[in-house]
Amino acid sequence: MTDQGKNGSGFGSCCEELKEVLEATDFDPLIAASDDGVLYMSIGMLDAEENEANVIDHLLFFCPFCGTKLQTREEVEAKSGGQDDAS
Numbered sequence: 001m002t003d004q005g006k007n008g009s010g011f012g013s014c015c016e017e018l019k020e021v022l023e024a025t026d027f028d029p030l031i032a033a034s035d036d037g038v039l040y041m042s043i044g045m046l047d048a049e050e051n052e053a054n055v056i057d058h059l060l061f062f063c064p065f066c067g068t069k070l071q072t073r074e075e076v077e078a079k080s081g082g083q084d085d086a087s
Contacts, residue, residue, distance in 0.1 A: 011039050014068035031060065036079045039070055 011033055012019035021029045030042040040057040041064070048054045059076060062069055 010037065011070055014063050014070065015066040017065035018063050031064070034080075038076050038079050 012022045018031070021031050022033065031039070032042075033039050039060045041060050042055050043058045044056040046054045046056060059071075059073075061071055061073070
């Protein structure tokens with residue numbers, strides 16, 4: 001469904017805004033592709049230990065900037081070995 005972009009994930013070819021977020025090096029974006037090529041958006045944090053926080057991620061199926069469909073549930077399941085839960 002997507003072409004491999006400069007960021008290696010294949011995401012970011014739909015619009016310049018998503019491409020800039022995924023290729024950012026001067027900040028940690030809330031939108032990121034995992035090592036297995038699944039696109040997530042961080043939606044919150046849970047306190048786990050004193051100096052540690054767990055990030056709650058949610059799958060992104062559409063670009064939040066332009067609305068282009070980026071991935072399907074079936075593609076996510078195939079890439080993640082059937083584990084489409086947010087990490």
